[in-house]
Amino acid sequence: MSEGEIPSLLSLCVDAVKNELVRGDDLLPIVKELPWDLLDALASRLPPLGLEKLQTAMAYGDWDDGEFADEGLRNGRKRGRSWKFNAAWRNLSKVRWPELDIGIEPLDWQRIYWEMHLQNCLDAVAEIASLPSFDGRLSETRIPESILGLIGCEGFVHNSTCDYSELHHHCQQFGYYARCLRLQNVLCGAEISHLLRNSRLQRLELRWIRSKEHIAGLCKLLSQNSESLTSLELIHCKLSSASIDEICCSLSRKSVQTHGIKSFSISTSNFIETNPLSLPLGLVSFLSSGMSLYSLKLSDNHLGRNFAKMVFGTLINASSSLSILDLSDNNISGWLSELYWRSPSGPPIPLGTGKSLQSLRVLNLRPHRLY
Incomplete structure (x- = not known):
């Protein structure tokens, strides 16, 4: 007007x-x-x-x-x-969100709205929880008035029937709509699985996961959403073999001995064991049992030749339909011979004759020299 x-x-x-x-x-x-x-x-x-x-x-x-x-x-x-x-x-x-560009027009804008609103709330709480002076509970952290005003709740936050002043109110009311979320490490504590208990997450992006406490909180959340989760991405994380085991085991569906992950990515992270003698057993099981696994990205993690060779070896005998494999920006140069398996009674067999890699369409090994 x-x-x-x-x-x-x-x-x-x-x-x-x-x-x-x-x-x-x-x-x-x-x-x-x-x-x-x-x-x-x-x-x-x-x-x-x-x-x-x-x-x-x-x-x-x-x-x-x-x-x-x-x-x-x-x-x-x-x-x-x-x-x-x-x-x-x-x-x-x-x-x-005037800059919003989500490609194909969604059928449910109500879900999109509250999912993005919840992400804004989580980002605001993560910023507060990252301060050295923070010593409270995530669930009781107050949501900024600027966010409350955007949903029409300004001035009413203390009303008994409209109390949206703290994070847990938003998770309880709108967590149901969340399918795709991005979580900072400070959010991956003991509280997060309870806060998001109403969610059925399909895509999850994690950043700066480094401590045992982060891993414990994350794994509980993963297990809670193992039936619905199809995409997991970890960025800027520090991971031991034990933590990789825990993460992969948490993805297994309770009803069957497999998982429903289609896209799995660990990038720009620090593997404590970059060139181990064997892969973490949880990762081997994950790669071997993923009937739905379509994309695997392990890039810019300082991984060595032995790690890459074992990943390829595991995938050869896997039953997945892997289409995209990204091992770029690691330390795997000079491994041309590793692309072949020596048969005791015949010539070298090119890596790719295994049923898993027959479906491979994209292989990213940039910028490695393969000889």
């Missing part, structure tokens, strides 16, 4: 209703009875928290029971309402 413009009665009513929706739930039964045109107008103007409450109430209420005698018409109206809610979430997402 431009400066000096007189607000309409509708605008005044919508403003009053949206404030009440954020404060509490008393108006929801009344709002649900509004005509569709007014509901559409309200949905398009609600802040995220109010829109969340309204959509949840409409989804679980009896608002369309018996309203239309024709089932097809009723389902059509429901799809129409769903589409308009989704359009409202899309607009809210574009306003809050």
Whole structure:
């Protein structure tokens, strides 16, 4: 509304209703009875928290029971309402993150919005928890007012029915929407698996994992999401053979002796044992049992020739359908002979005749000399 413009009665009513929706739930039964045109107008103007409450109430209420005698018409109206809610979430997402570029248009902008909001909350808490003076609990860390204002919760954080002042409130309310998250090391403590207990993570990016405490918290989170997780990326980490074992074992699904990881990446990290005599048993099991493993990236980790040779050897006999293998920026130059296996009764066999590597389409060994 431009400066000096007189607000309409509708605008005044919508403003009053949206404030009440954020404060509490008393108006929801009344709002649900509004005509569709007014509901559409309200949905398009609600802040995220109010829109969340309204959509949840409409989804679980009896608002369309018996309203239309024709089932097809009723389902059509429901799809129409769903589409308009989704359009409202899309607009809210574009306003809050104008640089947002997620490629293919998603079907569920509500999920996208709250996932990104939760990521913002986690990033803010990580920044606070990284301070030397921090000695509190992650769950009780206060969310900045600047973030609370973006969901329409400014001024209401101490209301008994609208307390979103601390991280655990956001994890409990919106963790369900999270599929892809990025976590700093300070977040990977004992609390994180409980905070994200409602999430079913599919992609997880970890940074600066270095201590036993980080590994313990991370592994509990991985185990908790082993049935849903398909992508794991570790960056700037310090990993021992024991910690790699723990991570890989945590990815195994409880129902079967395998995992569902499609993309596994450790990059720009420090392996404590860079050229061991044998691979960590957990990593061997991970590479051997991953029917879904599509991409494996172990780049810029200062790994030696022996490590690379053992990875190749394990993959040759694996049952995965690996398509992308990245061992770039390690210390594996001069290993042309390692690309062949010597047969006791015949000529050298090129590495790649194994059933796993037959599916290999991308091999990145930059910038190594293979002779």
